[in-house]
Amino acid sequence: MTRKRLLLAVVSCVLAVAGGVALAQQRGGRGWRWGGGGSPLDGLPADRSGVPDWKVDERFKNDVFTFVRVQYDSDFSSFYGGGGRGGRRGWGGGGTWTTDWPDSDLNFSYRLQQLTSLKVNPKPIILRLTDEKLFDYPFLYFIEVAGLSFSEEEAAALRRYLLNGGFMMVDDFWGEAAYQNFAHQMKRVFPDREPVELPITHDIFQCVYRLKEKPQVPSIHSWYPGSDVTWEDHGPGSREVHYKGISDDKGRLMAIICHNTDLGDGWEREGEDPSYFKEFSEKKSYPMGINIVTYAMTH
Numbered sequence: 001m002t003r004k005r006l007l008l009a010v011v012s013c014v015l016a017v018a019g020g021v022a023l024a025q026q027r028g029g030r031g032w033r034w035g036g037g038g039s040p041l042d043g044l045p046a047d048r049s050g051v052p053d054w055k056v057d058e059r060f061k062n063d064v065f066t067f068v069r070v071q072y073d074s075d076f077s078s079f080y081g082g083g084g085r086g087g088r089r090g091w092g093g094g095g096t097w098t099t100d101w102p103d104s105d106l107n108f109s110y111r112l113q114q115l116t117s118l119k120v121n122p123k124p125i126i127l128r129l130t131d132e133k134l135f136d137y138p139f140l141y142f143i144e145v146a147g148l149s150f151s152e153e154e155a156a157a158l159r160r161y162l163l164n165g166g167f168m169m170v171d172d173f174w175g176e177a178a179y180q181n182f183a184h185q186m187k188r189v190f191p192d193r194e195p196v197e198l199p200i201t202h203d204i205f206q207c208v209y210r211l212k213e214k215p216q217v218p219s220i221h222s223w224y225p226g227s228d229v230t231w232e233d234h235g236p237g238s239r240e241v242h243y244k245g246i247s248d249d250k251g252r253l254m255a256i257i258c259h260n261t262d263l264g265d266g267w268e269r270e271g272e273d274p275s276y277f278k279e280f281s282e283k284k285s286y287p288m289g290i291n292i293v294t295y296a297m298t299h
Contacts (some may be wrong), residue, residue: 076149146178176237195244215284216241
């Protein structure tokens with residue numbers, strides 16, 4: 001991983017844009033959704049949900065940035081007090097790790113390739129934490145972790161991965177109950193480390209796009225044109241956006257926890273509503289996502 005991280009860091013130090021995202025245009029899209037007829041593990045849809053493809057230089061095909069989504073098991077039995085929605089389930093039950101796939105991963109990879117000088121793999125992938133290939137990729141994406149449940153092997157693998165230079169981004173989970181479950185699972189990874197709220201002056205908010213506030217993005221279903229709604233109602237503690245970090249002993253940020261915001265919907269839904277695209281994809285989701293990846297690859 002160290003060798004690959006160094007190569008990626010050199011490539012990503014010089015970025016093609018600054019200031020606003022200034023996307024050339026809203027990408028058209030049909031809003032492809034996985035309907036349960038198969039699994040995300042079967043691979044990407046043949047038409048890539050309308051997202052343009054591009055070629056990777058064969059000489060450096062192993063040194064491009066690859067967006068990696070983590071497949072995990074969910075257990076909602078304690079989260080919902082044991083009533084109605086309990087039970088441990090993986091991808092076969094439509095686990096929450098599939099949320100926004102594949103449009104989110106494809107669109108974000110495309111915009112990284114388009115808006116920065118980072119060389120990006122057009123094919124995002126899915127891995128479990130116990131996959132032997134995990135350490136080939138320096139960036140991991142977790143989504144909707146309200147019911148996240150690590151096995152002992154997964155907790156140990158994630159701890160080793162992060163302490164050896166890896167980086168994780170956690171996105172799209174809302175409310176105090178969801179946060180407490182995630183915090184409990186991370187305690188199993190790092191019993192002696194606490195997530196710390198990151199100030200807006202932190203480099204991760206300033207390294208490419210200089211953000212003036214922490215971006216809060218609602219799902220497209222929680223928002224309507226002309227409204228000032230930026231949050232989703234998932235019970236107590238849902239309204240205020242939080243970006244927390246976990247660092248190693250040298251102060252390197254290993255994880256960013258994006259709580260009470262849905263950056264992934266801003267990536268996924270960019271082709272569905274021009275107003276949502278302009279307000280959330282262009283101004284918030286893509287700038288924050290690009291900042292996070294850039295920071296991860298250069299620190």
